[in-house]
Amino acid sequence: MRNYQRTLIIVAALILLFLITWAAYLRIIGGRGWAEWTGIGESIKVIIPPTPELLPTPISPIVEYRPAKTLWDFSVILLGGVLALLLAVFNKQIQDRRKHTDIEIANDRQKEEALQSYLIKIEELFLDRALLETKDDENSVVRAVAQVQTITTLRNLDTDRQNIVIQFLRDSELGEFILINASLQKISLTKADLFRINLMGANLTEANLTGANLWKTDLMGADLWKTDLMGAFLVEANLRRAKLSEANLSEANLWEADLKGAYLSGVILSGAILSVTDLSEANLSGVILIGADLSETDLGGANLGGANLSEANLWEANLWEANLRGADLRGADLTNANLMEANLTEANLTGAEVTTEQLMQAKSLEGAIMPNGTQYDGRFDIEDN
Numbered sequence: 001m002r003n004y005q006r007t008l009i010i011v012a013a014l015i016l017l018f019l020i021t022w023a024a025y026l027r028i029i030g031g032r033g034w035a036e037w038t039g040i041g042e043s044i045k046v047i048i049p050p051t052p053e054l055l056p057t058p059i060s061p062i063v064e065y066r067p068a069k070t071l072w073d074f075s076v077i078l079l080g081g082v083l084a085l086l087l088a089v090f091n092k093q094i095q096d097r098r099k100h101t102d103i104e105i106a107n108d109r110q111k112e113e114a115l116q117s118y119l120i121k122i123e124e125l126f127l128d129r130a131l132l133e134t135k136d137d138e139n140s141v142v143r144a145v146a147q148v149q150t151i152t153t154l155r156n157l158d159t160d161r162q163n164i165v166i167q168f169l170r171d172s173e174l175g176e177f178i179l180i181n182a183s184l185q186k187i188s189l190t191k192a193d194l195f196r197i198n199l200m201g202a203n204l205t206e207a208n209l210t211g212a213n214l215w216k217t218d219l220m221g222a223d224l225w226k227t228d229l230m231g232a233f234l235v236e237a238n239l240r241r242a243k244l245s246e247a248n249l250s251e252a253n254l255w256e257a258d259l260k261g262a263y264l265s266g267v268i269l270s271g272a273i274l275s276v277t278d279l280s281e282a283n284l285s286g287v288i289l290i291g292a293d294l295s296e297t298d299l300g301g302a303n304l305g306g307a308n309l310s311e312a313n314l315w316e317a318n319l320w321e322a323n324l325r326g327a328d329l330r331g332a333d334l335t336n337a338n339l340m341e342a343n344l345t346e347a348n349l350t351g352a353e354v355t356t357e358q359l360m361q362a363k364s365l366e367g368a369i370m371p372n373g374t375q376y377d378g379r380f381d382i383e384d385n
Contacts, residue, residue, distance in 0.1 A: 115161045118153040119168065122146060126172065135177045147178055155187055163193045170196065200238075260298075280318070300338075321363075334358065344368050 125131040125146050134140035150169070154162055169175035181201040191211040198218045205225045212232045220240045224247050231251045239259045246266040253273045261281045268288070275293045280300040288308045295315040303323045310330040314337045321341045329347055334354040339362050346367040354371060365376045 111157050111161055114153055114156050115164065118149060118165065121149055122168075122174075126174075132173060135173075138180075143178070146174070147182060150178055151182055151184060151187075154184075154189070159189075159191050162189065166193055166197060 122131070125142055129142045131142055131146055134143035137143060150165070153165060157165065166175070169178060175197045177198060179197060179199050179202060181203075182199070183203050184199075184207055185203050185205045186207060187204070188208040189212055190208050191213075192209070193213045194217050195213050195215050196217065199222055200218050201221045202219070203223045204219075204227050205223050207224075207227045209232055210228050210230045212229070214229075214232055214234045214237050216236045216238075217234070218238045219242050220238045221242060222239070223243045225243055225245050227244070227247045229252050230248050232249070232253070234249075234252055234254045234257050237254070237257045239257055239262050241261040241263075242259070243263045244259075244267050245263055246268075247264075248268045249272050250268050251271045252269075254277050255273050256276045256278075258278045259282050260278050262279070263283045264279075264287055265283055265285050266287070267284075269292060270288065270290070273293060274289075274297055276296045277294075278298045279294075279302050280298045281302060282299075283303045284299075284307050285303050286306045287304070289312050290308055291311045291313075292309070293313045294309075294317050295313050296317065297314070298318045299322050300318045300320040301322060302319075304327050305323050305325045306327065307324075308328045309332050310328045312329075312332045314332055314334050316336045317334075318338045319342045320338050323343045324347050325343050325345045327344075327347045329349050329352050331351045332349075332353070334352055337354070337358065339354075339358045341361070341363045343364050344359075344362045345364045347365075348369045349371050350369050350373050352371050359365060368376045370376055
């Protein structure tokens, strides 16, 4: 029940309560008898005298009793009005629902027509204009037309029909090139199946790709600024040099994904799977990676300055020449991690699982907090420093 319907019922109840309270006040507090209009008191006896001048013979006076139902009658009228109002409201609600259903049916029909129209047009370009032969011709007019039609159609379809288009692109081999450098900003592709689709260099800024299947998808150099990739499946995806600043990758699966040289400043990675991922030369400055699984991840040459890696799993991770200046590594597991030439200046290693031999390979430990909680003073004895 909607708020305004509840409000009507509450108002009606309050009015009725007020009337009863006022009548009780007149009787109990005011010291008066029940007001006649309340009808709660005794029945009223009314004597109507005869009119002799109009009658040939005298008759007895007429006695009339008025039952004590006035307040009840008033309440019935009040409640009847409220019920009539509620009935009108419910009727309006039913009409709104029917209208909404009609709109949904019309929209669904429109989307189906858009899908069929797209497939017919692309088939014409495919058969009559040799669309497939434009794969290596970025300046092809036919290819440009097909790309615009594809993007426009994807923007106007629901998830199920989007997946029909994407499957068609895969089956026809158009998915290998038709969306390269495509303008897909702010598009909604929630739960879309983009497996093996080539989106290299595409503009996906502020797009919604939550729960999307991007397994082995090529996103090299793509612009994914503020893109929502929450829960996305990015296993073995190519994200080399992709711009992922401020993107939401929480709960995303990036196992064995290639993020070499990617820009990830300000990205959200809470709960993300990053095991065996290539993050070499990636910019992860200031990124929050608390408790992240980075085991066997390649972070060689990566910028992790100021990153929060507390409690992170960096088992056998490659941190060769990585910039960890000011990074929070409290409680991190660095077992067998490669720290050769890593910059650990002012890093916090309190409680980290790391050996003296590993730390001796680092390029700098100046100002770092050692695993035992004391500041580095030039010695490498972790236990006694």
